[in-house]
Amino acid sequence: MGSARRTNPWASLSALCVGFFLIMMDTTIVNVALPRMMAELDAGLHQITWVNSAYLLTFAAPLLVAGRLGDRWGRKPVFLGGMAVFTAASLWCGWCDSVEMLIAARALQGVGAAVMMPQPMAFITTLFPARRRGAALGVWGSVAGAATTVGPLLGGFLADGPGWPWIFLVNVPIGLLGLAMTGFLVPGVRPRGGRRFDLAGTLLSALGLLALVFGVHNGEYYGWGRVLGPVGIAHIIGVGVLLLGVFVVWQRYNDREPLMPLTLFGNRDFGAATVTAAAIGFSLTGLYLPLTLLLQEVLELAPRQAGALMLPIAVANSVAGPVAGALSDRIGGRRVVMTGLLVFAAGIGAIAVSAGPETDPWLVAAALAVCGIGTGAAFAPMANVAVGGLSPELVGAASGVYNAVRQVAGVLGSAAVSVSLQAWPADGASQHGMASAVGATLLLLVVVLFVGSAACLAMEPRPRPAESFDAPRKAAAV
The missing domain is CATH 1.20.1250.20 (MFS general substrate transporter like domains)
Structure with a gap:
């Protein structure tokens, strides 16, 4: 904590907000460019919708685990690692010449976003005293709202101007700036030692969220019917709900290292x-x-x-x-x-x-x-x-x-x-x-x-x- 006291918390928050802005903006920036991508990558409608679906799926599924990674290995290195993955995946997205490669790059981008996402909120509780925490979270919250709204506007201008790859390439210099700012301005608080990891909870929550998000997000495309053979959207959503139910029960009885303490x-x-x-x-x-x-x-x-x-x-x-x-x-x-x-x-x-x-x-x-x-x-x-x-x-x-x-x-x-x-x-x-x-x-x-x-x-x-x-x-x- 000593390093946190010697650090300007508002400067640290500004560094964290750079990465947070990127991951929130990328949830909305791609939509306006999908028709251009479909034409230039010679992709079908189903393929091109997976450019967004892949990001949303890999963003949502690991979030519970990501919150614990910061506790286990330290919030600063976990945040830096997530931003590095996100920035590298953005560069990959901008250089893709096939829709299959773009979907894979977007999936990797989502993983980086998920690793980053919980860390700023947890960081703020250690950087700011309780009496000033609301103002700090106010700045953090305004970044989220602004990023999701700026996304479609910036995406439209980039798609109409230099082309759709720049929707992703614009992340690279911003991501590098965020990495440098985080490295210099954000304190590294030592993680608490002797910690276990809830492997069963990780698998149950990740697979459950993956199935639930997949089913809900793609239900319309499949007409809420069959996806592969006898397996339909209802089955996938049902499996997701079942796995999440088992996850909650496991958290109730796991008294060593619950991923989501029910307390x-x-x-x-x-x-x-x-x-x-x-x-x-x-x-x-x-x-x-x-x-x-x-x-x-x-x-x-x-x-x-x-x-x-x-x-x-x-x-x-x-x-x-x-x-x-x-x-x-x-x-x-x-x-x-x-x-x-x-x-x-x-x-x-x-x-x-x-x-x-x-x-x-x-x-x-x-x-x-x-x-x-x-x-x-x-x-x-x-x-x-x-x-x-x-x-x-x-x-x-x-x-x-x-x-x-x-x-x-x-x-x-x-x-x-x-x-x-x-x-x-x-x-x-x-x-x-x-x-x-x-x-x-x-x-x-x-x-x-x-x-x-x-x-x-x-x-x-x-x-x-x-x-x-x-x-x-x-x-x-x-």
């Missing part, structure tokens, strides 16, 4: 924050497809115009995040998170009820600014609530669980939105029919956000110090 959920703040994280992950990821259809198919805007119109959500998120994080340090996270979720729901609701061919694009931009304020206000305090009352020994596991839940919820949101748009009984070929489908789908996201805001009622009204939650000795030894 985490004895802290009501962590449980409630995890539910709200799922709600906002579901809604934020699910927002972009109907929004894109509204802007390009209904309002007939060009891709660059549609991308530019999404800027307000990124700007508003970046401004609101740090402010909300600092405010949560003073008044507690419950009210700030709940307000943020309701504001986000109000922004989506405004777009939903006004969706139509005559909708003023500036009205959509204003509503997206409201959405950005809501996501910024909710995201950072939500993370602070999740880990703020936990003992340091549980922070790595908690960060892995929290991020895994949010990521899987995002995949579920993307799938649910796609199904909703197709199931809506309207003439999708007409602008009015498409607008009706978009409006109904966005209202689904509003409902999910209301559920998330209701979960905030279980949070403590005021922030609690970590010492107030003493996990049992067996869990603390993890």
Whole structure:
């Protein structure tokens, strides 16, 4: 810890945010370039969709394990290793000349992202004292919101300009900068020795999440029917749920080194924050497809115009995040998170009820600014609530669980939105029919956000110090 005290924590946070920005941006930057990739790589629709699926699958599946890797081997070397893998895979992606090679490179990119993802959140709990942690997590949260929104805009400009490979090649200099900044600015805290590794839990959780995410993300493509021989999407999802159920039982009886200590959920703040994280992950990821259809198919805007119109959500998120994080340090996270979720729901609701061919694009931009304020206000305090009352020994596991839940919820949101748009009984070929489908789908996201805001009622009204939650000795030894 001594090195952490001698280090400027804000400088360390800036280094961590570089890598975090990259991995979050790459969840959305590829979508706008898929048609170009399909044409230039002579790929079919199914093949090209795997460029995204491979990244999402290998990003989500190892997250629980990644949270523990930082505890076992040290958060700095694990973060650096993940960033090195991600940067090298980005270079590989940019040089690919076949869709098969690109899918493999994207899968490797996802592994690097998963290794990096839980470390900044755990780092912040050691770099910042409790009274300043909310502001730091506010900056971290605003980076996540801005990155996912900037992705489609930057991807559109790069695909239309120098070409789709630059969507990946642009990561390389940024990744190298992030590696240098992390090496110089982030302290290396010695990992706790004598630690075991939950191999059975690792296999059960990784395979369970892999099957669940695969089934949900690809269900639409296979018509929710057979995938290979007698094996169908329902079987794959069922196996995933079964494996995750066995994983939870194993965590209950593994008293040596549980990957996910169930005592985490004895802290009501962590449980409630995890539910709200799922709600906002579901809604934020699910927002972009109907929004894109509204802007390009209904309002007939060009891709660059549609991308530019999404800027307000990124700007508003970046401004609101740090402010909300600092405010949560003073008044507690419950009210700030709940307000943020309701504001986000109000922004989506405004777009939903006004969706139509005559909708003023500036009205959509204003509503997206409201959405950005809501996501910024909710995201950072939500993370602070999740880990703020936990003992340091549980922070790595908690960060892995929290991020895994949010990521899987995002995949579920993307799938649910796609199904909703197709199931809506309207003439999708007409602008009015498409607008009706978009409006109904966005209202689904509003409902999910209301559920998330209701979960905030279980949070403590005021922030609690970590010492107030003493996990049992067996869990603390993890």
